[in-house]
Amino acid sequence: MTPWLPFRLAWRQLRAERARLLSAIAGVMFACVLVFMQLGFRSALFDSATALPQALDGDLFLVHPLTTALFRPESFPRVRAFQTLASPEVSVAVPIYMAQAIWRNPVNGSHRAIQLIGFDTEAGAVNFPGLPALIPALKRPDTIAFDWKSRPEFGPVAALLSERGPFKVQIANREVEIVGTVALGASFGADGNAVMSETNFRRLVSERKVGNTDLVALRLRPGADTAAVQRQLTALLPRDVRVVTHAELVAWERNYWETATPIGFIFAFGSLMGLVVGMVIVYQILFADIASHLAEYATLKAMGFSGGYLRLVVMGAAGILAGLGFVPGVLASIGLYDVVAKATLLPLRMDPNRGFLVAALIFAMCATAGLLAMRKLRDADPADMF
């Protein structure tokens, strides 16, 4: 007996009931799309939440140990930045200042909180895409660069810029001039960003302690051993700062969203619900198929087909449903990702690893349904056949 024979029987049986087959495929596809959307949102959230630390390109960073996430940092003495220069390997140390302020939409006047990021733009420790060309203009008083990847509620800033050149907007009740755009990305912590020089930051955010900063980006001399410098600075600096690498800074931010908020759990729960609903649908279809063919299954047992053969028929049907539901499910999800990414500006796209994960989940879901439905086979008793 070749193993594909029960598989073929499963397919012939499924094929015979078009309506039942289509509703099963729709159920699997539904679960598939739901899980893809949940996992997509989850990963987009974590990607976008870390947009700021990812765009900061330093070799090492100083952070306050109590900082949970960069959109609300704990500040620490700015003098820590200069203390790092005691190490001959550190070439540049740039304090970065962060705060949120109210932005007034230049078109309709509505208000929204925007993330302000200020630093010495000429030090070259931070290079957001688009920033280098704007450095001279940003030296002028009351100028900012706007993040064009901010959410649309801030107004059509990029369009206005290309239409009429630099123009004025209101941030924290102060007029500032937008001189250009950089690319950073909206996150769940900040809907939009504005980048400016240290001096202009102080003008906008006056109620801060002058000697404090929120983050320090360090650039090391070429060829320096990052890990060694990290150890050296950790030993050198007081306990009010932690020395982290770029990867650690990104991981720090990601960890906040994953553990300190219920967001990760919510998406995992949503995925689970999708799988449970899909499992119940597939189970009912498989169960109905067995229940309505009980006499035939019993006949097959009487003819000498083993229980294993019939179990393979059920599992084969489960596998076929998984495959037939997954393919349209993944295609629909790719389309939906595109639509949702355009609507939310979240970095939502299909990635092969997630594809494999969801395929495995869907097959496991159908296999579970198959294993549950299989118990109905016991009711097919060949002794009751005559």
Added chain:
Amino acid sequence: MPPPVTLDGVGYAFGEGALRRPVLRSLDLTVAAGELVLLTGPSGSGKTTLLTLIGALRAMQDGSCRVLGQELRGASEVARVALRRRIGFIFQNHNLLAFLTARQNVAMSLELHPDFGDEGKRLAAADAILDQVGLSDFTHVVPAKLSGGQRQRVAVARALVARPGLILADEPTAALDRQSGHDVVHLMRDLAKKSGMPILLVTHDPRILDVADRIVSMEDGRIVA
């Protein structure tokens, strides 16, 4: 060679304890090679129960039952499944798979036989026997589009295609009209006689008694004649 079926003091009871009800009582029966034995008797006399024991569809309780050289007393499930592959079953209802055509239904029973390893061989054998039961024009038709008599002929073809060592049939004509019932039983006998397959056939139908080599009557779990 020993006879295909030898029963020696077979007893069987349903239920446990106070509810225990004996259905077969120390029953002896032999079916010789190539013989067509007809089993009759009033309703509830235990005919079907006896057939399920001989067909290895039920575990034995008392006595000894040798079928095609296999002792069924204390036989394992695996041994019983293996024996069932060498027996052709025909039921009162055809029990064909509704989603398979006539030839696919017949070919399925060959999937279990090592001599029919490839699908081409199986379908060729199915077509050949469907031709013998007069259904060569219906090989690609699903059971729903066949008449009752035609379906039962497909069931006969399915039971016989693998040339089993024994055929067990339980009231195969009960659901058929007079003419179809007569045709099906004669077909069955002719095919079986050609290859020397013994048949044990349970029936209430007086119209088909003429096909038998021997008629055995049961009453209250015992053979009376």
